Amino acid sequence: DGGITQSPKYLFRKEGQNVTLSCEQNLNHDAMYWYRQDPGQGLRLIYYSQIVNDFQKGDIAEGYSVSREKKESFPLTVTSAQKNPTAFYLCASSEDRSSYEQYFGPGTRLTVT
Amino acid sequence: DAKTTQPTSMDCAEGRAANLPCNHSTISGNEYVYWYRQIHSQGPQYIIHGLKNNETNEMASLIITEDRKSSTLILPHATLRDTAVYYCIVSPRSNDYKLSFGAGTTVTVRA
Numbered sequence: 001d002g003g004i005t006q007s008p009k010y011l012f013r014k015e016g017q018n019v020t021l022s023c024e025q026n027l028n029h030d031a032m033y034w035y036r037q038d039p040g041q042g043l044r045l046i047y048y049s050q051i052v053n054d055f056q057k058g059d060i061a062e063g064y065s066v067s068r069e070k071k072e073s074f075p076l077t078v079t080s081a082q083k084n085p086t087a088f089y090l091c092a093s094s095e096d097r098s099s100y101e102q103y104f105g106p107g108t109r110l111t112v113t
Numbered sequence: 114d115a116k117t118t119q120p121t122s123m124d125c126a127e128g129r130a131a132n133l134p135c136n137h138s139t140i141s142g143n144e145y146v147y148w149y150r151q152i153h154s155q156g157p158q159y160i161i162h163g164l165k166n167n168e169t170n171e172m173a174s175l176i177i178t179e180d181r182k183s184s185t186l187i188l189p190h191a192t193l194r195d196t197a198v199y200y201c202i203v204s205p206r207s208n209d210y211k212l213s214f215g216a217g218t219t220v221t222v223r224a
Binding site: 043 | 145156200214
């Protein structure tokens with residue numbers, strides 16, 4: 001089945017540690033996105049990538065980093081510089097930079113204590 | 114991007130039509146109206162989009178007013194599985210394509 005996978009579903013880390021969230025897609029999509037969602041709120045864009053080896057900051061990129069070395073993979077690193085890292089993280093992809101439909105993964109719930 | 118205004122929550126009876134309103138009074142000519150929904154603790158799911166004309170697919174219908182300042186998403190026969198947060202998003206279809214999700218409308222379908 002084609003789709004987006006995020007792993008793990010739940011992740012626990014100690015404060016001060018960097019953590020990398022996985023996002024893989026087998027839809028052959030060019031564009032990929034990372035969003036953050038806090039309880040009771042909408043999604044906020046962290047980073048997005050329109051093509052391999054290229055990515056742009058979204059609205060809340062501080063404390064996060066990404067890479068796009070392969071078309072199917074777009075990992076997100078939550079660094080120790082991110083002041084409030086506990087959140088629900090969602091990865092999405094779309095066919096290309098002008099596609100109207102984004103496909104979302106199941107999300108990773110990160111808890112930092 | 115134009116902002117949208119949606120009611121915080123609404124209830125709907127199972128089997129009845131659910132009409133979800135969205136105001137986007139500052140929408141510009143090149144901006145589309147998109148609807149997504151998010152079932153609890155899952156990723157959002159695309160429902161439908163439109164520019165000027167009304168649209169229908171297997172999930173829902175989208176009615177856009179003539180002045181394009183508001184729209185209504187219609188779920189024709191709501192089921193319990195339609196309980197979710199519904200997001201109305203206005204965005205241009207451009208090379209810098211991004212979606213801005215607000216708080217949405219929490220729709221609860223009751224038996």
